[in-house]
Amino acid sequence: MIQIAPSILSADFVNLARDIDVVTRGGAHAIHVDVMDGHFVPNITIGPSVVKALKSATRLPLDVHLMIESPERFIPDFIKAGADMLSVHIEACPHIHRILHMIRNAGIKTGIALNPGTPLGSIAEVLHLVHFVLIMSVNPGFGGQPFIPDSIDKISRLANVIRARNINASISVDGGVCESNARDLVLAGAQLLVAGSAVFNHSDPADAVRRLISVTRLTDNL
Ligand code: DX5
Ligand code: ZN
Numbered sequence: 001m002i003q004i005a006p007s008i009l010s011a012d013f014v015n016l017a018r019d020i021d022v023v024t025r026g027g028a029h030a031i032h033v034d035v036m037d038g039h040f041v042p043n044i045t046i047g048p049s050v051v052k053a054l055k056s057a058t059r060l061p062l063d064v065h066l067m068i069e070s071p072e073r074f075i076p077d078f079i080k081a082g083a084d085m086l087s088v089h090i091e092a093c094p095h096i097h098r099i100l101h102m103i104r105n106a107g108i109k110t111g112i113a114l115n116p117g118t119p120l121g122s123i124a125e126v127l128h129l130v131h132f133v134l135i136m137s138v139n140p141g142f143g144g145q146p147f148i149p150d151s152i153d154k155i156s157r158l159a160n161v162i163r164a165r166n167i168n169a170s171i172s173v174d175g176g177v178c179e180s181n182a183r184d185l186v187l188a189g190a191q192l193l194v195a196g197s198a199v200f201n202h203s204d205p206a207d208a209v210r211r212l213i214s215v216t217r218l219t220d221n222l
Pocket of ligand 1: 007008009010032034065138139140141142143144145174175176177194195196197198
C-alpha cells in the first residue's frame with residue numbers, strides 16, 4: 001500500500017491544524033514535518049514544541065525529518081514531543097550507528113535520509129538498522145523546488161539492494177513529488193511519497209492528496 005505524507009512546510013503556518021485536517025480528509029497517511037537548523041540546510045523551520053502541538057492536533061503519524069547537525073542533541077526532545085517516524089541525514093552523522101540505535105530503542109520508526117549527491121553505498125553498513133530510507137529528490141532546505149529526475153534510478157537501485165539483501169526497510173521519497181512523477185516513483189520502488197507544494201499550493205489540497213493516491217494505485221492503472 002502506497003502512502004502519502006503531505007509536508008507542512010508548504011502549509012499555512014497560521015492555520016496548521018486546519019490544513020492538516022484538510023489533507024486528512026483527502027486520505028493522507030502521515031504528516032511530514034521538516035525540521036531545519038540553518039546549519040545543515042540554509043533555512044530554519046520548527047522545533048520540538050511545534051511537533052508537540054501538532055501531535056495534539058492529529059491522529060496521523062508524524063514523520064519528522066531532521067535536517068540538522070548533531071541530531072543526537074535533539075532526538076530525545078522530538079521523541080518526547082510525539083514523533084512516530086524520525087529520520088536523520090547520513091551527511092550530518094559521523095556516528096550514525098549510535099544515532100540509529102538511539103531512535104530504534106525508543107520504539108519508533110527509524111529512518112535515514114540521503115541528499116541527492118550522496119551515494120547509496122554510504123548507508124550500506126546500517127541499512128539493516130532502519131525501517132525506512134528517505135531519498136531526497138531535491139537538495140533539502142526549501143519546498144517547491146524542481147524534482148531531480150536521477151532520483152528515480154537511485155530508488156530502483158536501492159530497491160534492488162533491499163531485495164537482494166532481504167532487508168525489511170521501505171523507501172520514502174521527498175522533494176518535487178507531484179502527480180506527474182508519483183507513478184514512476186512507485187514503479188521504481190518508493191512506498192511513501194512526501195509532497196509539500198504539490199498538495200498545499202493546490203487550490204484543493206484534499207483533492208491533491210486523493211489524486212496522488214489514485215495515480216499511484218498501480219493495479220488500476222496498468
Ligand atoms: C525539502 C523538504 C521537503 C519539502 C518538500 O527540504 O525536506 O519535505 O517540504 O516540498 P516539495 O514537495 O514542495 O518539494
Ligand atoms: Zn522533508
